Amino acid sequence: MIPAPFDYYRPTDIAGVIALLEEHGDDARVMAGGHSLIPMMKLRMAEIPHLIDLQDVAGLGGITIDGSEIRIGAMTTQADLIDHEGLAAAAPILREAALQIADPQVRYMGTVGGNVANGDPGNDMPGLMQCLDAQFTLVGPDGERTVAARDFYEAAYMTARTDEEVLTCVSFTAQPGGAAYEKQKRKIGDYATAAAAVQLTREGSTCAAASIAMTNLSDVPVWSPAAGAALADTPVDDSAIKAAVDAALADIDPTEDNRGPVKFKRHVAGVILTRAIKSAWARA
Amino acid sequence: MKDEVESRDDRVANLKGLGSARKRVEDVRFTQGKGNYVDDIKLPGMLHGDFVRSPYAHARVKSINIDAAMALDGVVAVLTAKDLEPLSLHWMPTLAGDKQMVLADGKVLFQGQEVAFVVARDRYVAADAVELVEVDYEELPVLTDPFEAMKSDTVLREDLEDGADGAHGPRRHHNHIFLWEEGDKAATEEVIDSAEVVVEEMVYYHRTHPCPLETCGAVASMDKVNGKLTLYGTFQAPHVVRTVASLLSGIEEHNIRVVSPDIGGGFGNKVGVYPGYVCSIVASIVTGLPVKWVEDRMENLMATAFARDYWMQGKISATKEGKITGLHCHVTADHGAFDACADPTKYPAGFFHICTGSYDIPVAYVGVDGVYTNKAPGGVAYRCSFRVTEAAYFIERMIEVLAMELNMDAAELRRINFIRKEQFPYQSALGWEYDSGDYHTAWDKALTSVGYDDLRREQAERVEAFKRGETRKLMGIGLSFFTEIVGAGPVKNCDILGMGMFDSCEIRIHPTGSAIARLGTISQGQGHATTFAQILATETGIPADSITIEEGDTDTAPYGLGTYGSRSTPVAGAATALAGRKIRAKAQMIAAYLLEVHDDDVEFDVDRFVLKGAPERFKTMKEIAYAAYNQAIPGIEPGLEAVSYYDPPNMTYPFGAYVCVMDVDVDTGTTDIRQFYALDDCGTRINPMVIEGQVHGGLTEALAIAMGQEIAYDDLGNCKTGTLMDFFIPTAWETPNYVTDHTETPSPHHPIGAKGVGESPNVGGVPAFSNAVHDAFRAFGLRQAHMPHDHWRIWQIANDLGLHD
Numbered sequence A: 001m002i003p004a005p006f007d008y009y010r011p012t013d014i015a016g017v018i019a020l021l022e023e024h025g026d027d028a029r030v031m032a033g034g035h036s037l038i039p040m041m042k043l044r045m046a047e048i049p050h051l052i053d054l055q056d057v058a059g060l061g062g063i064t065i066d067g068s069e070i071r072i073g074a075m076t077t078q079a080d081l082i083d084h085e086g087l088a089a090a091a092p093i094l095r096e097a098a099l100q101i102a103d104p105q106v107r108y109m110g111t112v113g114g115n116v117a118n119g120d121p122g123n124d125m126p127g128l129m130q131c132l133d134a135q136f137t138l139v140g141p142d143g144e145r146t147v148a149a150r151d152f153y154e155a156a157y158m159t160a161r162t163d164e165e166v167l168t169c170v171s172f173t174a175q176p177g178g179a180a181y182e183k184q185k186r187k188i189g190d191y192a193t194a195a196a197a198v199q200l201t202r203e204g205s206t207c208a209a210a211s212i213a214m215t216n217l218s219d220v221p222v223w224s225p226a227a228g229a230a231l232a233d234t235p236v237d238d239s240a241i242k243a244a245v246d247a248a249l250a251d252i253d254p255t256e257d258n259r260g261p262v263k264f265k266r267h268v269a270g271v272i273l274t275r276a277i278k279s280a281w282a283r284a
Numbered sequence B: 001m002k003d004e005v006e007s008r009d010d011r012v013a014n015l016k017g018l019g020s021a022r023k024r025v026e027d028v029r030f031t032q033g034k035g036n037y038v039d040d041i042k043l044p045g046m047l048h049g050d051f052v053r054s055p056y057a058h059a060r061v062k063s064i065n066i067d068a069a070m071a072l073d074g075v076v077a078v079l080t081a082k083d084l085e086p087l088s089l090h091w092m093p094t095l096a097g098d099k100q101m102v103l104a105d106g107k108v109l110f111q112g113q114e115v116a117f118v119v120a121r122d123r124y125v126a127a128d129a130v131e132l133v134e135v136d137y138e139e140l141p142v143l144t145d146p147f148e149a150m151k152s153d154t155v156l157r158e159d160l161e162d163g164a165d166g167a168h169g170p171r172r173h174h175n176h177i178f179l180w181e182e183g184d185k186a187a188t189e190e191v192i193d194s195a196e197v198v199v200e201e202m203v204y205y206h207r208t209h210p211c212p213l214e215t216c217g218a219v220a221s222m223d224k225v226n227g228k229l230t231l232y233g234t235f236q237a238p239h240v241v242r243t244v245a246s247l248l249s250g251i252e253e254h255n256i257r258v259v260s261p262d263i264g265g266g267f268g269n270k271v272g273v274y275p276g277y278v279c280s281i282v283a284s285i286v287t288g289l290p291v292k293w294v295e296d297r298m299e300n301l302m303a304t305a306f307a308r309d310y311w312m313q314g315k316i317s318a319t320k321e322g323k324i325t326g327l328h329c330h331v332t333a334d335h336g337a338f339d340a341c342a343d344p345t346k347y348p349a350g351f352f353h354i355c356t357g358s359y360d361i362p363v364a365y366v367g368v369d370g371v372y373t374n375k376a377p378g379g380v381a382y383r384c385s386f387r388v389t390e391a392a393y394f395i396e397r398m399i400e401v402l403a404m405e406l407n408m409d410a411a412e413l414r415r416i417n418f419i420r421k422e423q424f425p426y427q428s429a430l431g432w433e434y435d436s437g438d439y440h441t442a443w444d445k446a447l448t449s450v451g452y453d454d455l456r457r458e459q460a461e462r463v464e465a466f467k468r469g470e471t472r473k474l475m476g477i478g479l480s481f482f483t484e485i486v487g488a489g490p491v492k493n494c495d496i497l498g499m500g501m502f503d504s505c506e507i508r509i510h511p512t513g514s515a516i517a518r519l520g521t522i523s524q525g526q527g528h529a530t531t532f533a534q535i536l537a538t539e540t541g542i543p544a545d546s547i548t549i550e551e552g553d554t555d556t557a558p559y560g561l562g563t564y565g566s567r568s569t570p571v572a573g574a575a576t577a578l579a580g581r582k583i584r585a586k587a588q589m590i591a592a593y594l595l596e597v598h599d600d601d602v603e604f605d606v607d608r609f610v611l612k613g614a615p616e617r618f619k620t621m622k623e624i625a626y627a628a629y630n631q632a633i634p635g636i637e638p639g640l641e642a643v644s645y646y647d648p649p650n651m652t653y654p655f656g657a658y659v660c661v662m663d664v665d666v667d668t669g670t671t672d673i674r675q676f677y678a679l680d681d682c683g684t685r686i687n688p689m690v691i692e693g694q695v696h697g698g699l700t701e702a703l704a705i706a707m708g709q710e711i712a713y714d715d716l717g718n719c720k721t722g723t724l725m726d727f728f729i730p731t732a733w734e735t736p737n738y739v740t741d742h743t744e745t746p747s748p749h750h751p752i753g754a755k756g757v758g759e760s761p762n763v764g765g766v767p768a769f770s771n772a773v774h775d776a777f778r779a780f781g782l783r784q785a786h787m788p789h790d791h792w793r794i795w796q797i798a799n800d801l802g803l804h805d
């Protein structure tokens, strides 16, 4: 549990970060809260000769809420998300999901940017951000661009972000209606056996639109348009829920690990998603 | 001046003696981060060691190239088996009569096995150098299943002569270690063959690991000037380590000082001797500098001693009315690559033959086959006396299965088979003499406290509701009644590497009436500094707050066999009481002299000797202590000291009744423990608060083991559970509330009647949690499902029973 040697940098602005990334290319990596990266380094699964700490970089923090437009700086910690009353009012699913991530100690360090940039299928924020149709802002040598969360994940630890880019913020438009994040895990501090993010809007007694994403059930987060569509224009009754679950299960591809065999994971995914839909509908 | 006269009650309270809920004195330093653990020890010039470990579970080591590692700046030495061989230290004896490689000698037998030891000036350089050691392996077939191993042509232990006896008799296969038997096999089989009711079941107690908060480590320091070796380490038995180190190294025992500083939990993991200890010593001898080795969490989980891994094939017979008539058990014990169990020499399966439990079973037999596989060695007593938790789990599962077969309530089945109060001391069919017990009283108290009948009614209603489709949660009531055997043990039949399992206490009373006592044991969190002072306070009349308890330094403490198997209170605690009585006997003579009366005219009263019939004439212990050092008393030596070495006449037999009420979600396999009630009878209760703490801790470890904790391997022998992400350690969140209770049946042979309690909750807890899971599915016909009961395995039970259809 001792990392290989590395050089440590602590730049104060984005330009400084990008300059270092350009200089060292693949040998450099930014560090946010370090709670995914440092364990990998200690296990020597990641050898990073040049480690760039983002803690002192200006302009990466803060949560701003402008009507329904929400912007979360990359260095916002999961604890910050939980503590932010305005955010809890505007998009309560963020607090609900953040409270199910790791434990309080990890949440004081782990950041939103790190969680979504990491690309680990076990991370909870990517699925949630896909559900919310969030946009990720990336800044690199060629300037700024945004990539939709739904287009960001390519494979485990492979994302649309290039080696020289830094993710600076996550933004999305809060939707009316109800949302829920349900997660089954073995214990506090564990990644999901199965987790589901659901957001839906209600018109009278029917569901107008729904967005459904799932976590740790494939090598990337799984946003399932078919599952959402199965709920739209229905009263979210048992048959509609079943159709949505069937659609979502067709999109996931879990693998066996210590959390259990594939058959179990698929079953639990269905149960967890059913619960998330019911809970979101009750709140809509 | 009324308040000048202390009442007798005040004096008793002042002592904080037996029965007082005295706060733990050691917690002041632990809670302030002021403990002194092995890794806190820093000596001038100290070097750091780290291991190259095998990535393979079974492979030939064709070559080891250390050149690149040696070339790294800061590397001082890289040791391999070749370097240890001239010292005959490339192998070492295990506590179980086997031998174990210190560093890979030609082959490796489990993943994580020590291959080379890198010594460097800095911990980071050592880790970098480990990566630079080039080892050429040739993979060999891997055996992870003990049943397969007993059939396979693959020879794991090529060092053992084919066909030659092992330490415990004949070996019938090259991967066989021993067959150990107890009881009357023929008579048992006869009873079972002709019985009215027989059930047979395979009960597996999976492989797990003690996983103490502090991992294992050592700092060795050889002083070449005075020839003295000092060894700091995570040792549950420091005196035995000194003797072994002397025998292995040839350094005279007086030139070795072993120190166990604060230990962050042991649970059996720190009883044995590990390659890291040996390599640090050799490296210090070679370099002339102190060498530290501290393993990390993954090394601890993968390579240091595991626990359990017992396949227990049981048969139990009974009359139609449920009176048990016989018990038969055959165990296939997976010991891994070397037999490194920590058991008393004569008992290769520990005290597993306590497996008749709390029941009056007329005839019984156990046979245990030890088997080698390509897994880490161990088989230690993880928070239990040697193999006692396996035994308790086995019998408590067999009882449940029998109750199902008889269609009887499992609480009632236990009640009609308990050993009755008047049968104590009770001779068990497998050879033990149970010292004392009152099982029916404890059971009735437990069942009444939890409202047992109402719980069963609620459970029956839940099953009906489930069948009607109104709920997806079943309810389990987990019962467990356990009897432990602890306090090893009588020297006539218990030894570790030839050292009798007595223990000791040495007391010095200072002139001003305070004291220091040293014991042969070593606390790893049990609170010895608190409780042993309480024993002494009651025995000597010196307040516990004025007594320092010291353990763990072999240069100062009297010889003892250490702390494991709940032996500290039964053995060292007895020595402490008896040493205290020696102090008191001398104090009585001094008091009589000071009062100018005959010795028999004074009697002990709390903290003083009083003149019989005239209690206003007295001498306090404080006055007596002072007199012992400043007066010439005819016929009495100056000073006030005593030593006692205690050889227990028998083990002690704590017992308890636990009930766990659990809701089980059949769709997700998740559980919710609604209620957990634990009644413990540990004989005389020294400190109720310490007991409660021990019970909470032990139950939480039992929860972990039953509900998720395991050391698992894939087919290639890769350890799949080498980090705390996968190895389950419950947090406060997963831990239920516990209700504790007690009855008090003193041990008749122990000086203060105490029996030991630190391990009871683990022994009784595991069957309580596991039985709750099984009981939830009893209405649907579940007989046996193996632990750990993590989510997917519970889901699998429901799936197999068709509950998802």
Ligand SMILES: Cc1cc2nc3c(=O)[nH]c(=O)nc-3n(C[C@H](O)[C@H](O)[C@H](O)COP(=O)(O)OP(=O)(O)OC[C@H]3O[C@@H](n4cnc5c(N)ncnc54)[C@H](O)[C@@H]3O)c2cc1C
Residues within 6 Å of the ligand: A029, A030, A031, A032, A033, A034, A035, A036, A037, A038, A039, A054, A074, A100, A101, A102, A103, A106, A109, A110, A111, A112, A113, A114, A115, A117, A118, A122, A123, A124, A125, A165, A166, A167, A168, A189, A190, A191, A192
């Ligand atoms: C015990 C434990 C339990 C955990 N449980 C969970 C859980 O249940 N659910 C969950 O979602 N997570 C869990 N985590 C992970 C935790 O939430 C991490 O903190 C998070 O995944 C990464 O955030 P970080 O700020 O620590 O990122 P870091 O570890 O610093 O970085 C992670 C990766 O993202 C990159 N990165 C970070 N910030 C940026 C940026 N701004 N731009 C570009 N790249 C960037 C880094 O280079 C690195 O590759 C757990 C962690 C631990 C230690």
